Amino acid sequence: MNKTGSSCIRQAPSTRSFPVHFCSVVKRARRSGLVRPEQPLLCRRKRFHKGLRLVLRVEVLPKEVIQRIASGEVIDTPVAAVRELVENSLDAEATRIEIEVNFDVCDITVRDNGHGMRPHDLENCILQNATSKLRSLEELETGQVRTLGFRGQGLWAISQLCESLQIRTASEGSPCGYMIDYNARNGTTDPVQPVAMSSGTIVQVRGLFQGQQFAMRLAAMPRKTQLRQQLLSFVQATALCHPSVSWRVREGGRNVLVLFGDHHFLDEESEEESAKRALIRMFSQITDILPEECGAFLDRHACCVLAYPDRGHHRVRADAVTVAVNGRAVQNAELQSAVLSHMRRSVPSGRFPIVFVHLRCPGEDVDWNIRPMKTEMRLKNLDQWLQRIRESIDRCFSIPLSELSSADSLAGIYARNAMEAENSAFDGLPHISMHPSLLKLEVVAQIANTYILATNPELGDLWIVEQHTAHERVLYEKFSAQSNRLTSDTVELPVPIIVRAPFAETDVDGIRDSLGIHMTVFGPMEWKVERIPRMFLENGILDLESRNVKRVAEQSFQYLLQTLKSASDLEDQIAFLACKAAVKNGTPLSLERMQWIVNAWLETRAPRTCPHGRPTFRQLNAKELEIFFQRRYTPRGSVDDPRGSVPSRHAPC
Structure with a gap:
């Protein structure tokens, strides 16, 4: 008995203690056979942990559910459907592909001039896992598949998610083409019928994701502008992979x-x-x-x-x-x-x-x-x-x-x-000739003590090279290739350099480990530099021959260390060292020195920019100069124009 006089023995919970909705769930579960009658169910509430326990049975999903899940994994947007159809066209070695879409009703049409299909293949192409690109497990495991598609799920998945699918195809040399219609609403396929068309394939998809069963997916579909951008991005990326194929994308008739x-x-x-x-x-x-x-x-x-x-x-x-x-x-x-x-x-x-x-x-x-x-x-x-x-x-x-x-x-x-403008049938542009051999330049002068003027004796082109950015690129690649020398090859300074900077011990350790600069504490906010990399002396990063060594220590080396400390990684530090050691604009140079800079610059990995992304040169070729001075022009149909043979005209003077 407790203080109130009631019994302290707890009563076993009855079915009346359960919420009404839980009791109804239990009854429906037992009637449907999801739980065994003798098996108790466990209520979610903690005070009913000794109640009944719910046990669900494992069952195989119906075939239509399996197909809907599988098709939804392959085709999630109209762009995915276009991707599957385009890959089939490329596997058929098409050289012209036209895509027409209408995102309002999700209609898609893809035309190509590929090999086409035979009537028997046309009947089987919309079946699940039906493909002409894979024959055995050995081909899949040994990587013998050379086509974009090989699973045989693209056309089948599209047919499960659209209202109707029509395929017209004609193989090369065939007297006529063939057409097949698939109605997804009742799951019927019309017999193959002959049709007049040239070699190639035309696939028309009508009403993709249109239906009450796709309402949830259609509501979560990206907007039309996003779908259009996704389609264009896919076509452009695929066109770069296959530059010999011509493409046309149409929407709304344009x-x-x-x-x-x-x-x-x-x-x-x-x-x-x-x-x-x-x-x-x-x-x-x-x-x-x-x-x-x-x-x-x-x-x-x-x-x-x-x-x-x-x-x-x-x-x-x-x-x-x-x-x-x-x-x-x-x-x-x-x-x-x-x-x-x-x-x-x-x-x-x-x-x-x-x-x-x-x-x-x-x-x-x-x-x-x-x-x-x-x-x-x-x-x-x-x-x-x-x-x-x-x-x-x-x-x-x-x-x-x-x-x-x-x-x-x-x-x-x-x-x-x-x-x-003429909406022509994918003709080619004028041909472009590229010559991969390296350039040879001859230095002739220096302009404003900043720019190196060079020419190509064979072609007569004029090149203007900025001496600082070109030399900076040379030193950057040199320092990057010899970055291990920074820490392994150091020299002791004859006179230590005193640097005043708010460095922490971790900063000093990082500079020593990455660049090989050894410093010790000298006083409050002062550090004594005792050893530096030999590359600093060889490339003029630090000038110990200066008469005022103290000024060099306080200004040049102090600024150098602060900049190196703020760099994010070793590449940034090397880029700054290259900029520091490169010849400065405004410095007069001899022809031999300029020729050495130009030759070394042409042999670098990326001679077009300095390590900070600035351009290094500007080229003026003979044709540009002739056009600018109106000495020569090339009308349409001239010798330089591959569409004609009219001779080039020169200015009368």
Whole structure:
């Protein structure tokens, strides 16, 4: 008995103690067979922990639920449907692809001039896991798949999520084409019917995600402007992977994007030169950058094209950095980080480059079985491919023997605008010739004790090189290659230098470990510098021959240490040391000294900019000078214009 006189023995909870809604849940669970009658259920409330316990049975999902989940993983937006159809067109070796979309009702039409399909393949192409690109498990495990698609889920997933799907196709040499209609509402497929059409394939998707069952997904769909931007980004990235393919994107009956591919070969150029020309041309159309302001490199394993940062081509965000593997743009943080870190010292601080890198990896080195959309992958021997990326970028920065003149680029832009206005059938632009051999310059004079004037004896081009930025690039790459000497090769100062600076012990230790500058405490807010790297003396970073050593210690070396301390990493410190040691603007130089700077500058990895992203040179070629002085012009149809043979005209005087 307690103080109130009631019994202290607790009564077992009855069903009346349960909430009404919980009792109804228990009854429905027992009637539906989800729980066994003899098995107790456990109420969520703590005071009923000795009550009944809920046990759910494991059951196999219905077939329609499995198909809906699988199709939703492959196709989540209309852009994903376009991606699957475009990859099928590229696997069919199409050279022209047209995409027409209507995001209001989610209608999609993709046309191509690929190989097409046979009637029997047309009946099987919309079945789940039906594909012509994979035959056995051995091909998948050994990396023998060479196509973009191989799972056989693209067309099937689209057919499960749309109202109707129509495919018309004709193979090369076939007397007619064939058409098949699939009605997703009742799940029926009409018989294959003959139709008149040229070789290729046309896929029409009607009412994607249109229906009450897709209301939740349609409500969470991105806005139309976002879908349009995603579509254009996908097409542009895919076009860079396949520069020989022409593209047209239409929305609402008007052209949104038109890109002209180039799959023609010139008689005097090799296959590699033709592929490089097509890549530069496609990159120029997408970025609206002149072809002569782009650099490209291409070999069997990797290709790279970028816009020269010294011409002002860089952006605030890293949205213009595209990495692709085996014909598909991918999202890989390690590959993108390698590109950004390697080009960090070629663009101004806080800016990002405009670059496209495409790796051609063996099938056994790539694992695509990560996500159904195949936008993520894993690479075997990752370090080797990262090194190939760095080498490709370095080759793009090398200065060719002759760069294109502005007249050639203006002719190309004029031809492209004319073709867009005429809505022509994807004809090519004027051909671009690139010469990969290195440049040879001869120094002739110095202007304002700042700029080196040099010429190319073979072509007659005029080059203006800023002596400080060019020498800074030379020293930066030299110091970077010999960074281990900073700490290993030090010399003792004959007279210690006293530096007054608010350094902490951790700052002093960091400077010693990274740069090899040894300092000890000398007094309050004072430090005694006893040893410095030998490179400081060899490259003029510190001048001990000065008469006023005390002034050097208090001004030059103190400023040097404070700047090195504020640097974020070793690269920033080396860039500052190179800027400190480089010849200053306003310093008169001899012809021999200027020639040495120019020759060493041309041999650097990235001669177009200094380590801080500033340009190093300006070129004026003979054609630009002739056009400026009105000595010669090239009308349409002239010898320089590949569309005609009218001779060039010269000024009368």
